[in-house]
Amino acid sequence: MKWFTQMFLMLFGVLQLAGAATNPDLYSVLDFGAKGDGRTDDTAAFQKALDTAGAAHGGVVYAPRGNYFFAGHLNMPPGVTLKGVWESVPSHIGIRNPGAAKPTDDGTTFLVTENQGKEDGSAFITLNDNTTLKGVVLYYPEQDPAEEPKPYPWAIAMRGKNPAILAVEMLNPYNGIDATRNERHLIRDVHGQPLRRGVYVDSIYDIGRIENVHFNPWWSMKPRLFKWQQENGEAFIFGRSDWQYVFNTFCFGYNIGYKFVKTPAGVCNGNFLGIGADDCYTALVVEESAPFGLLISNGEFVSFHGPDPTMVAVGPNHTGSVRMVNCAFWGPCNQIARIAGRGTVGFSDCTFVQWDRNKEGRHALQAASGTLLVRGCEFREDKPQIELGEGMRRAVISDNVFTGKIRIQNKSKLAVRLENNSADQ
Numbered sequence: 453m454k455w456f457t458q459m460f461l462m463l464f465g466v467l468q469l470a471g472a473a474t475n476p477d478l479y480s481v482l483d484f485g486a487k488g489d490g491r492t493d494d495t496a497a498f499q500k501a502l503d504t505a506g507a508a509h510g511g512v513v514y515a516p517r518g519n520y521f522f523a524g525h526l527n528m529p530p531g532v533t534l535k536g537v538w539e540s541v542p543s544h545i546g547i548r549n550p551g552a553a554k555p556t557d558d559g560t561t562f563l564v565t566e567n568q569g570k571e572d573g574s575a576f577i578t579l580n581d582n583t584t585l586k587g588v589v590l591y592y593p594e595q596d597p598a599e600e601p602k603p604y605p606w607a608i609a610m611r612g613k614n615p616a617i618l619a620v621e622m623l624n625p626y627n628g629i630d631a632t633r634n635e636r637h638l639i640r641d642v643h644g645q646p647l648r649r650g651v652y653v654d655s656i657y658d659i660g661r662i663e664n665v666h667f668n669p670w671w672s673m674k675p676r677l678f679k680w681q682q683e684n685g686e687a688f689i690f691g692r693s694d695w696q697y698v699f700n701t702f703c704f705g706y707n708i709g710y711k712f713v714k715t716p717a718g719v720c721n722g723n724f725l726g727i728g729a730d731d732c733y734t735a736l737v738v739e740e741s742a743p744f745g746l747l748i749s750n751g752e753f754v755s756f757h758g759p760d761p762t763m764v765a766v767g768p769n770h771t772g773s774v775r776m777v778n779c780a781f782w783g784p785c786n787q788i789a790r791i792a793g794r795g796t797v798g799f800s801d802c803t804f805v806q807w808d809r810n811k812e813g814r815h816a817l818q819a820a821s822g823t824l825l826v827r828g829c830e831f832r833e834d835k836p837q838i839e840l841g842e843g844m845r846r847a848v849i850s851d852n853v854f855t856g857k858i859r860i861q862n863k864s865k866l867a868v869r870l871e872n873n874s875a876d877q
Contacts, residue, residue, distance in 0.1 A: 477511040479504060481520075488518020490556065490563060495524035498534075505532045515588065519556045521563045525574045530581040530612065536560025538587035541619045541641040543670065555623050555671075561589045564625070567605050568594060575609035575630060579617070586618040590644075595624050597672030600680045601647040606630040610637045622646055624671040631660065632691075640664055645671040647681055650703065654691030655717040662688075662696075667703040682733060682757060683707055691715035696722030704730045709753070714740035719772060724748045731783075733758030737765045741772030741795070748776045754783035756809070764789035764797075770822070771795045776802060784809035791819040794845070798825035805832045815839035815861065819847070827851050834876075840864045849873065 479501050482488070486497035498513070498520070505511035506529025513534050528534060537560050544555040555561055567573030577585060590607050607625040608617060609632075616638040622628050628646035631637050635658040639651065642665045650667050653660060667687050669678060687703030689711045690696060703709045709729025712720050721742035728751060729735035735753035738746070755761040763781045766774065770793030781788045782805040791797050797819070808814040815836040817826065821843030827850050831837045834856030840847055844864035850871045857877035862868055 477505075477508070479511055479513045481513060481515045486515070486518075486520060488516070488520050490519035490521055492521060493523040494520045495522050495526070498522075498526055499524075502526065502528055502532055502534065506530065510582070515560045517558065517560060519561045519563060522565060522576065524566050526577045528577065528579050528583040528585075530583065533584040533586060534577070534588070535584075535586045536588035538589075538619050538621075541643050542589060542621050543643060544589065544621065544623060555589055555591045555621075559589060560587060561591055563591055563593050564604070564607065565592070565594055568602050569604075571603040571605060571627065573605040575606040577607070578609045578611060579615035581612035582614050583612070584616040584618060585620060586616075587620070589621045589623060590625060591623045592625060595626075595647075597624075597677055598674045599676055601626050601677060603648070606652075607646075610634045610639075614638070616640070617642055627652075628667075631662075632656070634660075636660065638663075642666075643668070643670070645669050646685075646687070647677070648685060649689060650685075650687040650706075652689045652691075653693050653696060653720070654715050656693040656696065659695040659697060660693055662698045663700060665701045667706075669705050673705075678705060681705055681707075682731075686711050687729070687732075689713065690720040690722070692718035693720045693722060696720055696724075698722065698724045698727060700726045702728040702730070703732065706732045707734070707758075708732060708737050709735045711737045712739060712741050712746065714769070718742075721745055721772075722747070724751070726750045728752040730754045731757060733761060734765050735763045737767070738770055738772075738774055738797075739767040740770055741774055743772050745773035745775055748774070749778055751776065751779040753779065753781050755785045756783040761785040761809075762787055762790055764791075766791040766793055766795070766797055766822075768792040768821075774798070775800070775825075778802065780805075782806050786810070786812075787814050787818055788816040789818065791817070791822060791824065792843075793822050796823040796825070798827075799829050800825070800827050802829045803832065804829065804837075807833065808835045815859075819844060821845070823847065824849075829853070831855055835859070836861065840868060844868065 484501040486494040510531025604626040606627045609630040622644035632654040640663045685706035709732040753763040773796040775798040820841035824847040836859040854875040
């Protein structure tokens with residue numbers, strides 16, 4: 453049986469090589485001088501292969517199994533795919549779990565070294581019109597898992613129309629994906645541990661998609677580095693994006709999990725389904741959003757570390773609309789939400805657990821101003837539930853279930869409706 457398996461694998465390899473030789477749209481980086489030995493600078497060989505495919509109006513540049521060292525950066529011509537061996541996103545947990553596979557043990561690994569200390573330098577890989585990066589691991593070998601990270605530029609920049617990143621592991625970049633100034637980006641099946649920023653979206657005027665992107669401390673949880681990440685890291689950042697779709701995303705151990713900001717290009721609206729943030733100082737920060745709204749459904753948010761652990765923070769300049777439906781909030785935090793601004797924030801069919809961890813009498817939801825909607829939610833702690841400040845313009849608190857007695861503090865003198873709520877006492 454062993455002999456048969458060996459023969460099958462040999463035959464399969466021969467057939468693959470034969471297929472590559474007869475396929476005019478497939479280019480191997482080895483044919484352009486790449487070594488994949490982890491020492492030789494393969495930048496020029498890769499760029500030559502990419503440019504050759506681009507001159508032929510598109511093709512697939514294939515990087516077989518190996519450790520490819522890069523002292524420079526790559527720019528992908530339109531219509532070109534850069535592909536490694538992975539058909540699904542790999543996972544390497546070498547430093548966090550001794551004895552597990554290290555990032556250079558198998559598959560196609562890119563060792564990135566250019567522009568250390570220059571955060572504003574060129575991205576390692578820039579995608580352009582109809583280009584795809586697939587099936588590779590990006591690893592920064594000069595980062596120290598026990599120290600504060602060294603700054604680097606973005607690992608990947610997405611430009612033009614229809615750039616795509618598929619099945620890529622970004623094991624330890626300082627900055628992950630710059631998804632700005634493009635149309636219809638697709639980021640799917642991306643895992644890793646970006647240390648400062650994970651994905652930054654801005655200046656998107658045609659629908660962008662982010663699916664199955666998970667940022668976990670797989671590379672290092674050593675105290676100094678991980679503390680720095682929790683004090684400085686931001687996993688997902690959204691500026692101007694029209695109709696952004698985000699599905700099945702997760703992050704662990706950041707200062708901010710999801711951040712919505714106003715940039716010179718504008719603000720974000722979109723559909724966020726099945727998103728999660730665990731052990732973030734603040735899971736969700738909304739500085740500003742579009743008036744037609746951020747729709748957040750089936751989310752799970754956990755905060756229990758930091759100076760003031762909070763799940764949701766809506767800033768004083770917020771004028772848009774945020775709606776959270778069927779979301780769960782837990783972890784021994786100080787409060788579930790702190791809300792300010794003139795916009796609207798809504799919670800519907802949500803579950804709230806474990807706020808006021810120090811028994812200071814903090815309310816789960818603290819709304820200083822704007823409009824608040826809380827309907828059909830369950831408060832699973834016998835603690836103060838909702839505080840409405842003097843600046844509240846409107847509020848509807850209805851059809852909720854409270855543990856213990858209803859403890860809603862209303863300082864607003866404007867339109868507030870409290871009705872059909874149910875409590876144990």
